[in-house]
Amino acid sequence: MMLDPATxxxxxxxxxxxxxxxxxxxxxxGKQAMLSxxxxxxxxxxxxxxxxxxxxxxYNVIEAADGQEGLTKARExxxxxxxxxxxxxxxxxxxxxxxxxxxxxxxxxxxLILTTESSDEMKAKGKAAGATGWLVKPFDPxxxxxxxxxxxx
Amino acid sequence: xxxxxNQGIQPGGMGIDLSQFFEVFFEEAYENLASYESxxxxxxxxxxxxxxxxxxxxxxxxxxxxxxxxxFVDVAELTHELETLLDLARRHELQLTTEMVxxxxxxxxxxxxxxxxxxxxxxxxxxxxDHLVSxxxxxxxxxxxxxxxxxxxxxxxxxxxxxxALSGERIITIRVGxxxxxxxVKSLLDLFDEIPGMGKACLVTxxxxxxxxxxxxxxxxxxxxxxxxxxxxFYVDRDKVAIMQxxxxxxxxxxxxxxxxxxxxxxxxxxxxxxxxxxPTAAAITESAAVAVAAKADKPVxxxxxxxxxxxxxxIDQLINxxxxxxxxxxxxxxxxxxxxxxxxxxxxxxxxxxxxxxxxLQDSVMGIRMIPMSFVFNRFPRMLRDLASKLDKRIxxxxxxxxxxxxxxxxxxxxxxxxxxxxxxxxxxxxxxxxRIAAGKPAxxxxxxxxxxxxxxxxxxxxxxxxxxxxxxxxxxxxxKGIPIPDKMPDQDVWQLIFAPGFSTADVVTDVxxxxxxxxxxxxxxxxxxxxxxxxxxxxxxxxxxxxxxxTLAIMDGMSVGVGGEVYILPLAxxxxxxxxxxxxxxxxADQGKVVQVRxxxxxxxxxxKLFDVPxxxxxxxxSIMVIxxxxxxxxxxxxxxxxxxxxxxxxxxxxNYRKVDGISGATIMGDGRVGLxxxxxxxxx
Numbered sequence: 001m002m003l004d005p006a007t008x009x010x011x012x013x014x015x016x017x018x019x020x021x022x023x024x025x026x027x028x029x030g031k032q033a034m035l036s037x038x039x040x041x042x043x044x045x046x047x048x049x050x051x052x053x054x055x056x057x058x059y060n061v062i063e064a065a066d067g068q069e070g071l072t073k074a075r076e077x078x079x080x081x082x083x084x085x086x087x088x089x090x091x092x093x094x095x096x097x098x099x100x101x102x103x104x105x106x107x108x109x110x111x112l113i114l115t116t117e118s119s120d121e122m123k124a125k126g127k128a129a130g131a132t133g134w135l136v137k138p139f140d141p142x143x144x145x146x147x148x149x150x151x152x153x
Numbered sequence: 154x155x156x157x158x159n160q161g162i163q164p165g166g167m168g169i170d171l172s173q174f175f176e177v178f179f180e181e182a183y184e185n186l187a188s189y190e191s192x193x194x195x196x197x198x199x200x201x202x203x204x205x206x207x208x209x210x211x212x213x214x215x216x217x218x219x220x221x222x223x224x225f226v227d228v229a230e231l232t233h234e235l236e237t238l239l240d241l242a243r244r245h246e247l248q249l250t251t252e253m254v255x256x257x258x259x260x261x262x263x264x265x266x267x268x269x270x271x272x273x274x275x276x277x278x279x280x281x282x283d284h285l286v287s288x289x290x291x292x293x294x295x296x297x298x299x300x301x302x303x304x305x306x307x308x309x310x311x312x313x314x315x316x317x318a319l320s321g322e323r324i325i326t327i328r329v330g331x332x333x334x335x336x337x338v339k340s341l342l343d344l345f346d347e348i349p350g351m352g353k354a355c356l357v358t359x360x361x362x363x364x365x366x367x368x369x370x371x372x373x374x375x376x377x378x379x380x381x382x383x384x385x386x387f388y389v390d391r392d393k394v395a396i397m398q399x400x401x402x403x404x405x406x407x408x409x410x411x412x413x414x415x416x417x418x419x420x421x422x423x424x425x426x427x428x429x430x431x432x433p434t435a436a437a438i439t440e441s442a443a444v445a446v447a448a449k450a451d452k453p454v455x456x457x458x459x460x461x462x463x464x465x466x467x468x469i470d471q472l473i474n475x476x477x478x479x480x481x482x483x484x485x486x487x488x489x490x491x492x493x494x495x496x497x498x499x500x501x502x503x504x505x506x507x508x509x510x511x512x513x514x515l516q517d518s519v520m521g522i523r524m525i526p527m528s529f530v531f532n533r534f535p536r537m538l539r540d541l542a543s544k545l546d547k548r549i550x551x552x553x554x555x556x557x558x559x560x561x562x563x564x565x566x567x568x569x570x571x572x573x574x575x576x577x578x579x580x581x582x583x584x585x586x587x588x589x590r591i592a593a594g595k596p597a598x599x600x601x602x603x604x605x606x607x608x609x610x611x612x613x614x615x616x617x618x619x620x621x622x623x624x625x626x627x628x629x630x631x632x633x634x635k636g637i638p639i640p641d642k643m644p645d646q647d648v649w650q651l652i653f654a655p656g657f658s659t660a661d662v663v664t665d666v667x668x669x670x671x672x673x674x675x676x677x678x679x680x681x682x683x684x685x686x687x688x689x690x691x692x693x694x695x696x697x698x699x700x701x702x703x704x705x706t707l708a709i710m711d712g713m714s715v716g717v718g719g720e721v722y723i724l725p726l727a728x729x730x731x732x733x734x735x736x737x738x739x740x741x742x743x744a745d746q747g748k749v750v751q752v753r754x755x756x757x758x759x760x761x762x763x764k765l766f767d768v769p770x771x772x773x774x775x776x777x778s779i780m781v782i783x784x785x786x787x788x789x790x791x792x793x794x795x796x797x798x799x800x801x802x803x804x805x806x807x808x809x810x811n812y813r814k815v816d817g818i819s820g821a822t823i824m825g826d827g828r829v830g831l832x833x834x835x836x837x838x839x840x
Contacts, residue, residue, distance in 0.1 A: 045181050
């Protein structure tokens with residue numbers, strides 16, 4: 001069995017060497033554990049909830065309390081997805097997204113904006129800033145994981 | 154299309170227990186509320202500071218986000234209204250008025266009540282907020298210049314059409330049906346992709362979807378009705394298409410749009426016109442640009458967020474306890490080491506000296522963890538004074554200094570009530586009405602100054618006002634009325650202390666603010682129980698100053714150790730006035746009161762500790778006994794001891810927790826040689 005990292009699928013190109021269910025899962029976990037997510041939100045309780053949920057789902061979560069801190073941390077370690085709140089002190093979500101997009105390693109990273117409304121204005125701003133998508137707050141943590149799985153690279 | 158229906162939020166979803174985050178949310182919400190309130194109180198309504206407006210908005214917004222996420226619907230509902238009003242304010246589409254600030258402050262109180270109710274289990278009467286909600290909406294509607302979506306209801310029962318003023322498009326609902334078997338309504342959606350310029354459409358699913366034979370499409374378009382119907386005739390008959398108003402979420406619910414929970418920007422049509430400040434993607438956002446944003450001084454809470462740690466008070470107390478034990482052990486070692494010859498054991502002696510220094514540093518450091526700045530106490534007063542001043546029709550200005558002065562957390566909690574009472578007193582009895590003040594040649598507004606500073610091993614907290622001052626004659630008259638003995642030519646200092654007598658109040662009219670006569674004696678008792686003192690200074694017509702002096706911490710005390718018949722007792726150094734050796738000639742016996750000793754002009758009661766505490770093996774009466782004059786609550790006594798041992802800091806241990814409550818003993822400590830020293834309760838001894 002060969003693991004194709006791009007699709008997380010197994011293919012039978014080689015004779016079966018007895019790879020079992022657990023091994024498959026641990027490989028998948030291993031792949032996920034390598035994926036990092038930067039979660040930026042000025043609310044500690046939301047941050048903790050998101051970090052807990054995503055860590056339980058097997059991701060490595062890095063937290064930041066505002067856009068400035070988020071930018072610094074994004075530079076220190078390249079992450080696979082950025083989840084950012086919209087309203088934060090020091091540097092807000094849209095500005096963070098714009099700043100991230102100007103960095104070469106984040107030119108195509110999935111970036112989701114957490115917003116409390118899906119107004120046209122928000123969408124226009126988000127699109128102009130270069131975000132990949134938006135997620136309306138409050139969200140169900142389980143749904144968050146589903147969406148992240150779809151979008152993360 | 155790219156939009157996925159979000160059916161609604163169940164707190165916890167499947168398998169994540171959100172309640173583990175509740176406590177963090179409550180803490181954070183209270184902090185946000187505090188910042189919200191103080192920003193509102195400081196706001197200059199003529200020229201509001203943009204940064205402040207944004208910060209107030211964010212505070213409300215943050216509480217709403219958390220409340221909605223964790224399922225506190227009532228909190229979310231109220232904060233939603235706050236957010237609406239504050240958003241208009243920060244966009245300068247609305248001018249904040251005093252009426253609005255009052256309403257916002259009252260809403261803050263309601264939020265606090267709601268949060269407290271949830272924090273303690275959610276039982277009990279929910280806070281009524283209907284009047285606040287309607288007031289907030291009224292205030293927002295009246296002043297708003299541009300409403301993007303109104304919630305007025307048209308005659309046909311459907312909300313009026315939403316007009317998005319910015320892009321020139323409108324959002325409408327088109328109902329298609331009854332549909333034939335096998336008709337795929339998605340084909341209609343494809344039309345919008347295939348024919349450019351018609352706008353964008355998505356299917357309404359979930360709870361809002363009509364019956365199975367009908368489909369609703371939410372269409373964002375700049376095109377007219379007839380154009381749209383023409384478009385649909387590609388796939389459906391003309392009479393199966395009806396253009397309806399777009400149902401808008403009823404204002405009562407604070408839930409977000411149920412049909413648009415998530416989306417990808419790439420799927421948005423480019424006809425959406427961009428809004429407001431667009432920054433061209435710079436090739437490189439320089440470090441300095443990003444730093445310039447951060448350089449603007451923001452509320453310390455946000456910046457400190459990532460550098461603080463929340464720790465339970467129990468853990469800190471445990472830590473302090475352990476360090477206290479360490480100090481005792483180190484003191485014992487030091488004492489044993491005194492018997493060693495420093496030449497022979499130079500290594501050990503040097504090591505123990507280092508240990509003493511390290512232990513002292515550790516102790517200072519650990520005690521410092523529990524130290525909190527006085528601002529935590531002072532912070533409540535701006536709001537309190539605003540409410541009091543308006544209730545009593547007085548104008549009050551509050552000045553504070555020394556907010557950064559730190560005090561042990563336990564003391565902070567206990568000093569808040571007495572301090573509050575003192576401030577209330579100043580407002581109620583001290584500061585005169587504006588008319589009175591002007592007639593007296595003073596400015597119409599009264600000033601109350603709160604200050605805190607360290608002095609030696611104590612903290613001195615002062616409440617000062619420029620009001621009418623204490624009236625000596627009236628106090629004396631009242632004291633006489635109450636049968637309190639007044640010596641001739643009583644100094645002012647002592648006259649002022651009379652107000653601490655129980656039931657004492659010279660207020661003409663008992664207001665419900667203070668002045669029922671139960672206040673000042675309780676204040677004094679509270680302060681004394683903390684090991685502190687309170688003094689008054691006043692000048693008639695000019696003002697009053699109340700000075701509260703407290704030890705910096707309850708756990709460590711400066712003590713004087715005395716020996717009585719082989720036992721060691723500790724006297725709080727703050728209570729010791731002086732020590733001397735008394736001549737027998739100066740000691741007189743009074744028939745019913747035991748012995749007194751003459752010290753200068755005064756006669757002080759003599760208290761032989763050996764007798765009082767039934768100490769075995771007392772020293773035989775020598776011609777000159779050692780006396781220690783102690784003072785508590787204005788009374789003095791002379792204690793008879795066998796020897797004075799020394800002055801040092803002692804770690805106070807709770808006797809009641811380790812043994813039981815004993816009259817006359819306020820605590821215990823372990824001496825350097827391992828013996829227990831009992832700390833005396835001076836107020837018991839002078840009574």
